[in-house]
Amino acid sequence: MNKKLFLGMFAAAGMLLATSCSNDELDVVQSGNEAQVTFSLAADGGIATRAISDGTGAKKLVYAVYNADGELIKTTANADVNGQIVDNSAFDNGLTENVTITLAKGQQYTVAFWAQNPNCTAYTTTDLKNVTVDYTGLNNDETRDAFFKAETFTVTGNADIDVVLKRPFAQINVGVTEDDWNAAVASGIEIEKSKVTIEKAATSINLLTGEVDGEETVEYGFDIIPAKFTTPETLDVDLDNDGTKENYVYLSMSYILANDATTGYAKTTLDGLDFTFAPISGNNINFSEGLNAVPVQRNWRTNILGQLLTGDVTFNISIDPIYDGEYNNGVAYGVKANNTYYKTIEDAINAGATEIELAAGLWEMPSVRDKILKISGANKDAKIDLSDGVALHNTSVDFTNVTIVKESEDYVGFYHTNVLKYTDCVFENEYWAYGIEETFTNCVFNQTSNARYNVWTYGAKTATFTNCMFNSAGKSALVYGETLSEWHTANFKNCVFNATEPVDGKAAIEIDSHKTPYNVNIENCTASGFDAGSVSGNILYNLKDGELGTNCNITIKGINTYAEGLVKDANGNYIASSNEGITNAISAGATTINLTQGNYVIPSSAQRKTLTFIGTGTPEDVEVAVTKVGTGYENCDYGLDGSTVTFEGITITTNSSTYIGYARCKGTYKNCVINGTYTLYGDSKFERCTFNVSGDVYNIWTWGAPNATFDGCTFNSDGKAMLLYGQENTNLTIENSVFNDNGGLDVKKAAIEIGNDYGSSYVLIVNNTVVNGFAINDEGYNTNTTLWANKNSMGTDKLSVTVDGVKVY
Template sequence: MGMVLLGLATSCSEVMDEPGLNPNGDEITLRFEAPEALQITRAVPGTNSGQGGLVNVDWSQYDLRYQVAVYSEDGSTLLVEPQTQTVDNYGPVIFNFRLTPNNTYKFVAWADFVRQGETADLHYNTADFTRIAIQDSVDAQLNDESRDAYFLAKNVAVSQTFGETMTLKRPFAKLRVVTTDWALSGAKMPDNFKVSYHDCTRFVELNAVTGEASGGADADASVVYTATLPQDASGDKFYEGGYDATANNRTLFVDYLIANDVQQAIHFSVDWLQGTESILTKDFTTNIPIQRNYLTTILGNLLTVGGSMTIDIEEGFVNEWIDGEEWWSASGITPVEPAYEETRNGGQAVRTYHIYTREEFAWLPDHITEMVTETYTDADGKEKIISTVIYIENDIDMSGVDWKPIYTTGENTYTVDGQGHVLRNFSMNGQFGAVYEYKLGPFVLFTYHAYTGVWGKFEGVMKNLTFENITINGLANSEVDVDTDGNPVDHSKEYAYFAGCIGYTGANYSTVVNIENVQARHVRIKASDGLQTQNVGGLIGWIGVGGGNTWLKNCSVDDVTITGYQAGGLVGQVVGGRGVAFTNCSAENVIMRMRGFARSGISGFIGQFNDGAGSKIEHCTYPTNVQYIDDATGLVDESYEPASPYYGYCGYGKTTPTIVE
């Protein structure tokens, strides 16, 4: 690892008291590194469009180049020309400067990718740190992970010899477009794209000294950016992890956009092509939020006419937004009552519903309570509850719908058998959640919008079902969003309390909770800043005290990002005390984001047991790839450690659950 010193003689301070390079001054040691969250993900094999260049570039073709310059405290004068180091794999670098003491200097660092073995500019002209400019042509800006870069400008008071570590951050917002209907309908699939930005500001330069994006101008819709479908050497998906791990999800293109620290809205149109033939065009005219160091994900059925989308932001990126299809391509839906049949089982009346379409599934939220409370008179003249069974007969795609959770009052149970099918592309913003009252005795202290999920509340048997692409409050805190009619949308009051694919289950020890062979993948849950994010899980948010018939078996989650406490990749909170069993369950690829001081009861598997007495975790697999992130900074919180890899916390003085590995 060599160090190149450029033009240092011209920057020497002739008067030893003046700030600048000084052979007799104090030696300053500075250590520079890219965001720590990326260091963690770098160890996880495979590419992922939700991460950046450190994970996704081919290191046999690129080096990472660091440049560090020294300016006067106010940034007006360059005192030391940029020093350069290149590394051929990710790793922090150390720079040493000998400067006149008792002065404050502004250190400005820039790190980007260059060709293997070279130091010349590749994607950005860095001759002037006050005007670092994009130099790629319009046919070379999309789908190139080596365009990722990092920078930092920081004032350091030099009064004595010392060392300091500085973490760089991206000057970009990363935009990725992920379709959820790849090869799903038998239609032609695109292999290249034309993208035009319009009705928004495009920045082409960064002033690394001030940290401001510059060169802003109204996007010219006549400027067309082109890209081919990202593929590996064998022609398969280039990206392997995250959303792309599922067959029908595929990242179509990514773009790194120079941005500022404040939110801005972008708009763009896409022409999907196979060869030279246009397959489909889509114009995203609603406001799509971007922000520096945020990942914005557009997720939905993008290759289907009338398809829908969700938008999301994350990874080493400070935070994330998910903009659901209901915001940019809302789909009206008219619920339809599903067909059913009534039979008798040993005298017990059973009503069996068969769900074939999304319209039939959308009928459930407004009718589930009457379904599970309807009665009949048996042969002895006694009134009894009709048993309810729901069979999912097809995969159900709820793209474009602001989903209203299925929620039952009371504790009546019923059975849902997915028969191996998938419930996919469900997006919720909390407006339909039931109100939860937090009480102290008879007094109501707080009220929350709660019970958010595909099922807000469920009691009974659920089996043979997969949840896929589930988003709760994906646009929380977005300040630029509008609906499809152009009206502003308030995302400042979106709660996540009892939230998951199933928000709440196991109301008391007498209820039945049997969850078997139920999987969840690609789940994103958060809430607006300052609002309750509690009892949140990738599969289930909250489970009650348990009992002899409360258990999960052969269930799993994969690719889950959750913000909150009493939160876990699989289950958020288990009240426990009477026994809840977990058998052959697993979690993997989990990110837990923690807010403020609420940092207890959090793990990649189960967040919290109030009381583990009688509960058993048997032959389960906790996640090996789990990150605990400070939600305010997007950086790993090294101080947090769960009580066990299987759970974050068990109530003080309470029995811990039995673990059988």
């Protein structure tokens, strides 16, 4: 994923202002399950020279992170009480700066951004899903200019994302000709101030969806007209479409939220516009006649132009071409190229255009030959209709930020194409690739039918998907062609495959190489909701028809999904993220299972196995709860019954109830944290572990362990640490360890309490161990030490104690 965050803004010559955002480095320590996502704010053109709509006032940046369900994540580093990050000195000096957020891998997020003038109090942004607008104020107020964007993405690793922020507003302008202005001045009327009344403006916007709500009549009061600013502004519009902008005297400028009831991006009309112009001396001039069905649209500029001050009132209404498009005499010209607007893509190409920008709407791609084109959308509501298929003979096209729509017909696509590149595009229904080479970067594929795929690689000699998301009903990508002997290639890197339902035997990537031989490369891809492949047995990929090494080569790199809750890296390591993932790893024959950050309960599928569980390197990241799994004695957990298990870098928690522990489990514990009383039921070895309890309970009860060894361990308790007691004859060795008494209990207990009711024999060996606190237990045989106590007065025939090489009992 490699995008930048741009601030889209007006400029007199159609350029965008260089902007920047403060570097908001978060003080977060990354584990292997997190990644840093950097949003880069940078220029998308030259620096504008005008004060109005140049965006230079947008110094305040507000942003927040939402999960896949649209819920605000309030724990983002540096977030305020509203769960937002607010920077009042962003976009400084026109330099590119970064916003970096540390997020969990494999998860989908949306980050909503809002930029405005910090001196503007018209917007309440404490909830970015409901930014409200206060229209109280004066006309011609440039501080109301603002920008927004919501960026949705899935974290597959560290990523740079470029994002263009655009205005949520429509801008309404009034300008008169120089002749009209001069005639008015000659007659003693020189306009100084203007005000406006605008009916049915929206009052709030959801930055995640772009949808608006509410309705209000706006009354902006009298203020100085733009033509009278300290630096006078002109309203420049190419009304006659001759390629040269005409200069109009700027009388009024206003921002509103266009009240489109659908997506917030569509055109709507105003029927209640009323302008009043106040001269330095003389009577006010009112202008409302004929202002019916005036078009307004988000990020479009509606210009009302003509002879308004003298003689007969004549005016024209157009949309400034600096924005996404314009309306001329009711006709939409939404295809922009070379500073000119066209009705269709075909008109623009016939006029010699090679770089084309599409406004929101449904556009038809014409059949062309021998072209090299770049086609971008002002937003993803710019849609290209591929329903009937289009021949692009020997033509290469770079598509950016558009949506490709078609029904799920077979064999329909862009035929006879050379190279097709898609960046930040959306594909609705089933796409068929026909280009010699097709690349897809940061694209989203949507399919709701479980009988259809998101994409067929079909006619593409090379199809490459990078940082793409596939949303399907159980079938995502079909790697298949019919060229017989010529080898084709399909590449999938950092892609996410989501299925709303499984389809029997279908993995996310289905491969059929029996006609066209394929090289398939898969790297760092995740899948969820799919069935296991009919041949492969995993949910990510499946060679359903073909023969490895003969007509198909599959190369796996990085970390990829193997089954639900389970991924497998290029070195064959299994990495589980759920209890189901542990079960799937065991079913796959794994003996070493890495666990990602999260909470786990070892499932009964782990019984009678030899297993190693490895955490992230920080024990607090991975918590395994010992609970009563299975049926049997007291509070035993039978999830590891009969198993030999190693835990590395993991926190093990219990509820400190009597007999709580893994039944008949032989365990090795390395760099672990054990919270709560832990009862042993087999040979156990602890290396560099920390034990924590509070209350009237022990850290460790040796109950069923023939041998128990603790090396380099720390025992934290309220006065009861180790109980050497049980039905087994036990050899207990403690070396290089520390016992800490936090003083929470009023009991006389040594660090190691020894007792026996079952005739068992014990051997205790202690070396180089420190005791802080605890007491001499004078019940039974008095050892006169806080290290160990013989509370049942066991004889030397049943108990042997050696401390630092000296046999003391």
